[in-house]
Amino acid sequence: MEIQVVENVLKLNDELAALNRQNLHAAGVVSIDVMGAPGCGKTALIEATIPLLAPIRVGVIVGDLATQRDAQRLARATSQVVQINTGKTCHLEAHHVRQAIGRLDLRQLDLLFIENVGNLICPVGFDLGQDVKVGVFAVTDGDDKAAKHPYIVTESQVLILTKIDLIPHVPFDLDLFRADVKRLNPDVTLLELSSTSGQGMQAWVEWVKSRMICASGHAESLPG
Ligand code: MG
Ligand code: ZN
Numbered sequence: 589m590e591i592q593v594v595e596n597v598l599k600l601n602d603e604l605a606a607l608n609r610q611n612l613h614a615a616g617v618v619s620i621d622v623m624g625a626p627g628c629g630k631t632a633l634i635e636a637t638i639p640l641l642a643p644i645r646v647g648v649i650v651g652d653l654a655t656q657r658d659a660q661r662l663a664r665a666t667s668q669v670v671q672i673n674t675g676k677t678c679h680l681e682a683h684h685v686r687q688a689i690g691r692l693d694l695r696q697l698d699l700l701f702i703e704n705v706g707n708l709i710c711p712v713g714f715d716l717g718q719d720v721k722v723g724v725f726a727v728t729d730g731d732d733k734a735a736k737h738p739y740i741v742t743e744s745q746v747l748i749l750t751k752i753d754l755i756p757h758v759p760f761d762l763d764l765f766r767a768d769v770k771r772l773n774p775d776v777t778l779l780e781l782s783s784t785s786g787q788g789m790q791a792w793v794e795w796v797k798s799r800m801i802c803a804s805g806h807a808e809s810l811p812g
Contacts, residue, residue: 601681601683604681615694616804618698620701621704622724623712632750632784634701638662641793645699647666647700648670649680649688651702651703653678655671668693672685674705685717709740719803727749727750727760730760731765734747741773745777746795748780748781752788
């Protein structure tokens with residue numbers, strides 16, 4: 589009985605996710621689900637990325653249990669920001685994204701970041717209709733997080749190790765972290781960067797641009 593309920597919930601989520609994907613693709617919007625623990629630097633990454641992507645038009649859906657704080661921060665980088673407050677739900681679901689998409693002008697967007705609720709576990713299990721899942725780890729959270737949270741590693745197309753500028757100051761075995769990532773997902777792109785110093789940001793921006801070209805199928809359809 590309980591298994592049946594869980595299966596139905598996931599089935600409904602998948603149906604809404606498919607609808608989101610259809611709506612976003614119809615509007616020519618590429619979407620990236622950004623997942624990671626609280627404080628790993630998801631918002632900072634998106635904030636730093638938006639100006640580097642100009643003239644690509646970027647919108648953000650940002651999920652948190654409470655407050656509009658991330659949306660207020662991101663509003664300085666783009667006018668198209670929607671904050672979702674999930675209350676006691678520790679991840680975004682497709683219906684949250686569906687509601688938020690309704691408040692965006694998709695025709696004025698090329699790219700949509702969906703910042704998931706800070707959590708390394710259940711965001712991985714919910715399809716939102718995104719094109720790409722990106723997992724974020726921070727050097728300040730310890731070098732064991734990839735090994736301890738294998739599903740975010742195996743389900744992401746890109747993994748980002750943030751706060752790389754702090755590596756001289758924290759105990760973090762970079763070789764161990766890289767080896768864990770490689771073992772769990774040999775095909776994943778691992779990018780090491782700092783949103784605050786700017787180190788490694790260009791490689792990330794190039795990756796996003798190449799993914800957008802790949803999605804559109806025509807390089808010339810990208811603005812700029
Ligand atoms: Mg945030
Ligand atoms: Zn959850």
